[in-house]
Amino acid sequence: VKKVDTTAVVLQKRNKHISTIVSYSYNEPIYMVRSAFQYMYDAYGNTFLDAYNNIPHVGHSHPKVVMAGQQLMVRLNTNTRYLYDELSAYAERLVATFPSSLNKVFFVNSGSAASDLAIRLAKAYTNREKIMVMESGYHGNTQTSIDISDYKFNNPKGQGQKDYIVKTTIPDTYKGKYTLQIQNAGELYAKEAVVQIQQHAHTIAAFIAEPVVGCAGQIPLAAGYLKPVYEAIRDQGGVCISDEVQTGFGRLGEHFWGYEAQNVIPDIVIMGKPIANGHPMGAVICTDQIAASFEEGVEFFSSFGGNPVSCAVALSVLEVIEEEGLQENARNVGNYYKECLKELQKKYKCIGDVRGSGLFLGIEIVLDGTTKPNTDLATTIKNELRDRHILISTDGPHNNVLKTKPALCFTKANVDTVVDALSELLFEHYNSVIC
Numbered sequence: 001v002k003k004v005d006t007t008a009v010v011l012q013k014r015n016k017h018i019s020t021i022v023s024y025s026y027n028e029p030i031y032m033v034r035s036a037f038q039y040m041y042d043a044y045g046n047t048f049l050d051a052y053n054n055i056p057h058v059g060h061s062h063p064k065v066v067m068a069g070q071q072l073m074v075r076l077n078t079n080t081r082y083l084y085d086e087l088s089a090y091a092e093r094l095v096a097t098f099p100s101s102l103n104k105v106f107f108v109n110s111g112s113a114a115s116d117l118a119i120r121l122a123k124a125y126t127n128r129e130k131i132m133v134m135e136s137g138y139h140g141n142t143q144t145s146i147d148i149s150d151y152k153f154n155n156p157k158g159q160g161q162k163d164y165i166v167k168t169t170i171p172d173t174y175k176g177k178y179t180l181q182i183q184n185a186g187e188l189y190a191k192e193a194v195v196q197i198q199q200h201a202h203t204i205a206a207f208i209a210e211p212v213v214g215c216a217g218q219i220p221l222a223a224g225y226l227k228p229v230y231e232a233i234r235d236q237g238g239v240c241i242s243d244e245v246q247t248g249f250g251r252l253g254e255h256f257w258g259y260e261a262q263n264v265i266p267d268i269v270i271m272g273k274p275i276a277n278g279h280p281m282g283a284v285i286c287t288d289q290i291a292a293s294f295e296e297g298v299e300f301f302s303s304f305g306g307n308p309v310s311c312a313v314a315l316s317v318l319e320v321i322e323e324e325g326l327q328e329n330a331r332n333v334g335n336y337y338k339e340c341l342k343e344l345q346k347k348y349k350c351i352g353d354v355r356g357s358g359l360f361l362g363i364e365i366v367l368d369g370t371t372k373p374n375t376d377l378a379t380t381i382k383n384e385l386r387d388r389h390i391l392i393s394t395d396g397p398h399n400n401v402l403k404t405k406p407a408l409c410f411t412k413a414n415v416d417t418v419v420d421a422l423s424e425l426l427f428e429h430y431n432s433v434i435c
């Protein structure tokens with residue numbers, strides 16, 4: 001029997017050659033050895049309910065996905081300079097999930113590479129430099145991705161805002177200038193963004209935003225916001241990019257792609273994370289015209305992008321979503337989850353807001369009865385849930401929003417486990433039910 005190292009030893013080995021800038025989660029990191037569907041297992045025989053990781057979209061180690069990868073790995077792995085069936089088979093299937101104007105797809109290996117490429121495409125098409133970005137947005141770890149990510153460049157340790165970036169205010173209806181009490185909050189936020197666009201008229205290449213801004217703390221763009229903003233961007237000759245790395249592939253329940261909730265069609269969409277259930281892959285889809293302008297430049301080649309193994313894995317993900325009705329499950333279980341959390345909100349004043357849709361939810365933890373962040377309590381909740389073997393994370397500029405975005409096979413019983421644990425630990429924290 002293999003002797004199992006203690007967590008401290010495993011951490012020590014890791015720190016020997018891995019920089020500490022690569023962080024780990026929780027006060028007490030978890031030494032994982034196995035995962036299946038919505039569960040993860042540590043080296044000491046403990047089972048964790050994964051209510052956090054949105055990458056294993058159809059479930060950790062889903063057998064159909066694993067099999068798809070295995071079958072291709074033993075048969076063929078190569079690159080796009082050869083012809084093979086899997087590339088066009090997957091492209092066809094993926095493109096079918098989009099409106100007809102979006103029909104040319106590029107494959108890369110991460111969400112960061114996808115956003116980087118999307119900016120290149122936009123610049124090539126418009127012959128312009130300026131990019132309008134969303135406050136608190138995050139699009140990846142390459143230099144360009146960081147340049148367009150307020151979440152990173154605006155960090156006290158970040159590089160600051162570059163000259164070619166135009167940042168716009170997040171249309172947050174919870175603690176922003178226009179809240180849900182105002183009927184047309186989205187339009188009012190959009191109006192301000194449009195004024196800003198007009199100030200930079202005929203110089204903006206692209207506007208990039210996530211439909212629900214994950215790193216901002218799961219903030220959905222206010223209803224009615226994107227349409228006028230997209231129009232203004234296009235009127236001055238720019239293109240609109242939707243970052244669907246977090247929100248795509250049916251996670252939001254009601255819609256397969258997040259932008260659909262705003263009744264718009266982007267010119268470019270970027271994808272990553274769930275696309276291949278954890279196998280490293282990203283993609284960019286754009287219009288014929290944008291692809292055509294890019295074709296006038298130098299060759300685009302990615303050693304791994306669009307390889308047959310990745311395409312087979314990604315195809316199996318789309319198949320499983322359909323076969324197992326996972327978008328519908330995200331809607332049903334997500335609605336139930338949100339209702340349960342809203343019930344809990346009635347009992348505890350530290351829950352300022354419960355938001356999001358499908359299995360992409362945020363719980364904003366505040367100082368009782370205010371909208372001010374309670375980062376300490378959010379951190380305590382995250383760590384106490386971890387001690388109860390439930391995985392959840394925190395995010396947002398103040399790190400006070402609990403994020404839950406589990407695999408789409410999450411069940412109502414799983415929801416009960418999370419909400420009961422949350423309820424128990426809040427009761428212990430306050431020693432009563434408030435309100």
Ligand code: PMP
Pocket residue numbers: 109110111112113115138139140141210214243244245246272273
């Ligand atoms: N866009 C969004 C919205 C993301 O959340 C992320 C990753 N957190 C990325 C892009 C970058 O993806 P990756 O980490 O695969 O490079």
